[in-house]
Amino acid sequence: MKQSEVCWAVRLDASRAGGAAALRLRSGIEACETGADVWLRGPEGGEELALELRRLPGADRYDVLSGGVLRAPGKRVPAGKLPEGPWVAAAAWARVEPQEGSLPAELTQCVKPRLERSGAERPANLLRAPLAAFAGWTQAASNSRLRPLAFAAPAREVLVRGEPLPPLAGTAYSENGGLAVPCGWALLPAAGAAAWRERLALADGDLALFCTDGSFERVPAAAFVRASRSAARATAGHA
Numbered sequence: 444m445k446q447s448e449v450c451w452a453v454r455l456d457a458s459r460a461g462g463a464a465a466l467r468l469r470s471g472i473e474a475c476e477t478g479a480d481v482w483l484r485g486p487e488g489g490e491e492l493a494l495e496l497r498r499l500p501g502a503d504r505y506d507v508l509s510g511g512v513l514r515a516p517g518k519r520v521p522a523g524k525l526p527e528g529p530w531v532a533a534a535a536w537a538r539v540e541p542q543e544g545s546l547p548a549e550l551t552q553c554v555k556p557r558l559e560r561s562g563a564e565r566p567a568n569l570l571r572a573p574l575a576a577f578a579g580w581t582q583a584a585s586n587s588r589l590r591p592l593a594f595a596a597p598a599r600e601v602l603v604r605g606e607p608l609p610p611l612a613g614t615a616y617s618e619n620g621g622l623a624v625p626c627g628w629a630l631l632p633a634a635g636a637a638a639w640r641e642r643l644a645l646a647d648g649d650l651a652l653f654c655t656d657g658s659f660e661r662v663p664a665a666a667f668v669r670a671s672r673s674a675a676r677a678t679a680g681h682a
Contacts, residue, residue: 572612
């Protein structure tokens with residue numbers, strides 16, 4: 444990437460850089476490892492990318508000026524320069540390695556779910572956000588943007604399901620087989636979605652929304668409706 448094309452950079456502690464692995468799916472982003480730190484840099488990517496960068500745990504974000512000079516957002520004084528490199532494409536830095544297969548697991552009634560921090564890459568496909576913010580976003584979103592989404596609205600919040608998710612502040616989850624875990628966490632024991640669904644007595648289409656303490660909220664399949672401007676507006680009006 445040409446230096447003139449770089450608009451932003453983030454610095455992460457190497458021990459916490461696993462949360463940035465999902466950025467490998469975006470073109471134009473590069474990575475550089477410098478001892479205890481991992482740096483990422485890239486071109487302008489819009490509000491969705493900016494939101495992803497803000498979600499990175501412990502990240503220091505910078506605007507990149509001419510000559511690789513760094514400046515923290517909202518500051519006037521430079522804060523150093525980008526590392527010289529070598530820089531590699533994020534897709535090469537966060538290469539996914541295949542895992543060995545395993546036999547299906549069984550869960551006894553005495554096993555309780557627990558969540559632990561994880562550096563494994565799990566794309567966000569469920570978002571918990573304020574209902575009013577989602578309803579406002581839908582009014583300006585295109586039909587093609589709304590078409591792959593569905594939502595449920597417990598109280599004054601909304602659960603948005605699908606990809607790509609709207610660029611709203613909230614809690615991002617990775618859902619697999621009806622089990623939704625906050626991004627950056629893993630459900631243990633790792634028995635597989637089918638075993639957990641049986642253990643939790645989830646009906647077809649039901650969603651188990653986990654908290655970091657291992658507790659979960661059951662959301663029935665019937666609670667989700669297709670995302671549309673009118674549905675979001677009506678739901679927000681009755682909340």
